[in-house]
Amino acid sequence: MKKYLEVLSDLEQKMNHGQFVSGQKLPSVRNAAKHYGCSVSTITRAYAELENNHSVYSIAQSGYYVVEKQRNRPNVSESNRIDFASTSPDPSVFPYLDFKHSLDKALDTYKFDLFTCGDSKGMETLRHTLISHLAGEQVFAKVDWITITSGANRALEILAKMPFPNGNSVILVEQPSYDLYLRFLEAEGIPVCGISRSTAGIDLRELEEKFIHGGIKFFYTMPRYHNPLGTSYSADDRRIIARLASKYNVYIVEDDYMADLGEERGMDPIYSYNATSHVVYLKSFSKIIFPGLRLGVAVLPEKVIETFYEYQRYADTSQLSQAALEVYIQNGMYERHKRKISKQYAARIIVLNEAVKKHNAAGLLQISEVQSGVFIQFKMPQKVNLERLVERLAAMNIFVVSGKQFYLSGYMEREKFIRISISRAQPEQIEAGVRMIIEEVGREVKSPF
Incomplete structure (x- = not known):
């Protein structure tokens, strides 16, 4: 880790734990450099980052001071509530100030361009930023394969309704699986069938039989951090699923909505194992930042791109949100x-x-x-x-x-x-x-x- 990031992390921890309180002056740049055993420029960079994050403010000829934090009023009913049901992020860790900074910078950078309808594929600059971001997840894609949607659910709805190049019509889903998508498929009358998945995994022989005889358009799966099971497929299982998709011309819709919540080795997505472009890769940003952000990304095989955009019809995501996410990723705040x-x-x-x-x-x-x-x-x-x-x-x-x-x-x-x-x-x-x-x-x- 770079030295300035170590200093930054230590200062943030001290502010979070009350060692530096609201209104308190931070050590001078020179004193801090002596304390951390680094250069003055390293401390200056760390302090500048804290100021950009709205954690501190500077006064000319005086120094840096800790920003006053908003105090949340205690809520008795909430404090007694044990919530094992909610799926959205804990509000106490929402990066309000970081994202506010990103919004401000996006407005300064793109100005009036943010108030147009934009391209249905999403902002081109964000899609270019996502090339390297996704590569970190072993999802290597060209910019033309990447599209931004108003959350992963929007992409799932489009994929369910559109035809696929294999000419099949049935969607295969794990059982159990994402409840809102199951209700959508049933309400729309879309042909769907299930295959059992437990904490032990899935019967790959049964999966192969369904690929052969089931008329499967695509297999919808959450290979990592499954909802509701919480488990992940082994690397061998993901490799086999990718091979079966290629062998039987069945597409995989890989919902990697929680890709960012773990760093275990051998956790590469199915997409990384498939060499025949039979995997649609989906990722959501709402589980990490804000549920209300409603931004997702789809990486599409070339054969389905044109049809996808025919069914999408129009841009459905905020230009401002996209621009802010681009800044948020580029400046390292997302990571x-x-x-x-x-x-x-x-x-x-x-x-x-x-x-x-x-x-x-x-x-x-x-x-x-x-x-x-x-x-x-x-x-x-x-x-x-x-x-x-x-x-x-x-x-x-x-x-x-x-x-x-x-x-x-x-x-x-x-x-x-x-x-x-x-x-x-x-x-x-x-x-x-x-x-x-x-x-x-x-x-x-x-x-x-």
């Missing part, structure tokens, strides 16, 4: 925030795993082995009444999501589980929440009804 939120979520999952080990001695729950991401599956004994369990937990101010909604309406081979999300669950609440869930499951098992 820094990604690491921050990824570490925070990983720490919460560690707390949750330890709580399960402590309170699940009777083995009432089976949980997915997850070390990063957001979701974990709590698999229940068959005797448990899920609806009643969810209601009883809600009455105790513990909010979870029943696994039933993550299946197609007619799909019968269902596991009984609740989905746990740690994105809004505060670390100090997690153990108590897990303990009360296990206690309620125990009561359900003993119930005569």
Whole structure:
């Protein structure tokens, strides 16, 4: 890591932990250089970065001072709420000031251009920026293959409705899978069928049979940090899925919506293993920055690009949001925030795993082995009444999501589980929440009804 980044990180930690409080003057540039054992120019750069982030402000001939932070009013009802249901990022880690800086810089840079409708493919400068950004995920793409959409859901809707070059019509989905997309496919009357996926993975022989005989247009999959299971396919499974797609001319729609939340080795996407352009790669930025940003990226095979734009019809994303995201990525703020939120979520999952080990001695729950991401599956004994369990937990101010909604309406081979999300669950609440869930499951098992 560059020295100025080490200094910057240390100063930010001290401000976050109250060692430097609102209005306090930072050490002079020379004193700070002596303290950190670096040059004056390194400190100047770190202080300038803090000022750009609105963490400090400077007064000529005086020095740098810590910006006064807004104090959130305590909310009694919120503090008692244990939220294992929400999927959006924790508001306490939203990068408001960083993104405000990016918005200001975008306005200064692009001015009036930001208030036009723009290209339906997205801003060309952002798409060029995304070439190197995606390459970091082993997704190597040309600028013409990249399109910006108003969130990954918009791309999923277009892909579901448009024809594909293989001439097939059925969409294959994992079961369980992303509930909103399943409801969309059913509401639109789009041909869809399911294939079972568990925390252990997927039956690749069954997948091959469906590719051969199922008339599959594309296979929709979340290979990393699956919603609702939380698990990821092994590298071998991803490699085999890529090979089967090429062999049987079936497309893969790879929803890599949480690509930024883990750094495990061997976690390259299916896209990186496919040499025949049979993978549509999707990524969302809302899970890292703000849910309301509504920006996603699709990397399209050349054979489907023209049809995709025919069905998209018009630009549906804000030019200002795109320009701000471009600045946010280019100046390194995205990478820094990604690491921050990824570490925070990983720490919460560690707390949750330890709580399960402590309170699940009777083995009432089976949980997915997850070390990063957001979701974990709590698999229940068959005797448990899920609806009643969810209601009883809600009455105790513990909010979870029943696994039933993550299946197609007619799909019968269902596991009984609740989905746990740690994105809004505060670390100090997690153990108590897990303990009360296990206690309620125990009561359900003993119930005569």
